[in-house]
Amino acid sequence: MTLLALGLNHQTAPLALREQVALAPERTGDALRELRALPGVQEAAVISTCNRTELYCRVAAGAEAVPVDWLHRHFELAPGKLDGFLYQHEGEAAVRHLFRVATGLDSMVLGEPQILGQVKTSYHLARDAGTLDSAMERLFQQSFSVAKRARTETRIGASPVSVAFAAVRLAQQIFADFATAGVLLIGAGDTIELCARHLVEAGAKRLVVANRTLANARGLAERFHGQAIALTDLPDALAQADIVIASTAARDPVITQAMAKKALKARRHRPQFMLDLAVPRDIAADVAELEDIYLYTVDDIGRSIDEAMRSRREAANEAEEIVTLAAEHFMGWLRAIDGQGPIQKIRADAERNRDEVLEKARVMLANGRDPAEALNFLAHTLTNKLLHAPSSNLRAAALRGDADLMRTAEQLFAADERRR
Numbered sequence: 040m041t042l043l044a045l046g047l048n049h050q051t052a053p054l055a056l057r058e059q060v061a062l063a064p065e066r067t068g069d070a071l072r073e074l075r076a077l078p079g080v081q082e083a084a085v086i087s088t089c090n091r092t093e094l095y096c097r098v099a100a101g102a103e104a105v106p107v108d109w110l111h112r113h114f115e116l117a118p119g120k121l122d123g124f125l126y127q128h129e130g131e132a133a134v135r136h137l138f139r140v141a142t143g144l145d146s147m148v149l150g151e152p153q154i155l156g157q158v159k160t161s162y163h164l165a166r167d168a169g170t171l172d173s174a175m176e177r178l179f180q181q182s183f184s185v186a187k188r189a190r191t192e193t194r195i196g197a198s199p200v201s202v203a204f205a206a207v208r209l210a211q212q213i214f215a216d217f218a219t220a221g222v223l224l225i226g227a228g229d230t231i232e233l234c235a236r237h238l239v240e241a242g243a244k245r246l247v248v249a250n251r252t253l254a255n256a257r258g259l260a261e262r263f264h265g266q267a268i269a270l271t272d273l274p275d276a277l278a279q280a281d282i283v284i285a286s287t288a289a290r291d292p293v294i295t296q297a298m299a300k301k302a303l304k305a306r307r308h309r310p311q312f313m314l315d316l317a318v319p320r321d322i323a324a325d326v327a328e329l330e331d332i333y334l335y336t337v338d339d340i341g342r343s344i345d346e347a348m349r350s351r352r353e354a355a356n357e358a359e360e361i362v363t364l365a366a367e368h369f370m371g372w373l374r375a376i377d378g379q380g381p382i383q384k385i386r387a388d389a390e391r392n393r394d395e396v397l398e399k400a401r402v403m404l405a406n407g408r409d410p411a412e413a414l415n416f417l418a419h420t421l422t423n424k425l426l427h428a429p430s431s432n433l434r435a436a437a438l439r440g441d442a443d444l445m446r447t448a449e450q451l452f453a454a455d456e457r458r459r
Contacts, residue, residue, distance in 0.1 A: 042097050
């Protein structure tokens with residue numbers, strides 16, 4: 040079995056391509072079961088965020104290309120569409136990659152904590168879909184421990200930097216006084232909640248939260264003394280907003296160019312800052328063509344972060360050491376359980392031979408044969424049965440000059456002698 044990690048992220052693929060392979064939570068279970076049902080795929084999980092879509096699979100030898108082919112088919116991409124954008128890691132490199140992702144070492148904002156929650160969500164979705172077995176179950180659990188240890192033992196999360204924090208700083212470059220600015224937040228997830236918190240800390244007074252589920256919007260708005268509206272009320276609220284930050288799981292834009300044009304007209308073309316943190320995008324790309332609207336995407340956020348990262352980069356070296364050591368330990372465990380298959384077969388064969396010979400010895404005793412004769416028969420026959428296959432294989436190895444197998448056999452028997 041081979042452990043694989045493959046996907047694309049903000050470092051390897053543009054936003055337009057990442058949108059095409061984004062997987063909404065409600066579609067994840069069916070997608071994973073579809074992937075798991077393919078020949079050679081034993082386990083599967085997917086992490087899909089605004090910055091990455093990654094598959095984690097355990098596949099049989101010869102099935103290493105199955106997940107890549109599935110990725111193209113499932114998202115209806117032309118064959119080879121992801122060539123040049125897709126990365127793939129195997130074995131220990133795959134383990135290290137997941138540990139780095141969970142720890143925030145592979146994030147757009149180095150060390151950001153939100154990704155760990157997203158990895159945990161991905162784990163629960165895969166477990167609920169029934170596509171995890173013992174190996175990847177342990178792999179994800181280990182990733183949580185590694186991330187916690189990195190945050191406890193290093194300063195990788197010390198500086199107040201996150202996508203939400205960077206978003207608010209970017210907004211401050213256009214609106215210096217948040218106290219008089221109208222803020223429209225679209226969505227009610229973790230990212231929007233973090234944005235709301237940073238905005239309020241920066242002095243924002245007028246917050247409106249729009250969400251498809253009004254109850255969720257109310258819950259978030261109440262925490263920050265804001266107003267909640269449904270997405271159907273978005274056009275009217277848009278005209279009142281100086282700052283718009285969107286992060287939903289919608290498949291299509293919730294703000295179109297026509298909607299933005301109408302809002303600008305009602306605003307008499309007063310400038311509007313829009314930040315789209317969603318993948319796929321919540322704000323249509325052509326909205327950027329409108330004068331007086333300053334539209335930024337999640338990729339722009341990555342280019343706006345730098346100064347606060349120095350201490351995190353230093354801590355990242357320490358976190359990398361934690362990741363490397365943990366990956367080595369996990370691979371040791373994985374090799375051990377992979378080795379259980381042959382061990383169990385050898386033991387089962389030995390026990391079957393023992394039972395067969397023992398039954399024959401009992402029949403001899405029941406027929407009045409000398410106990411010494413029965414014991415000799417038992418010892419001689421059992422020895423021959425247990426040594427027949429390895430002896431034959433070693434003789435064949437000697438004839439064909441297979442020195443590696445001969446040395447391995449010597450090590451096995453030497454280990455056996457030391458235990459005596």
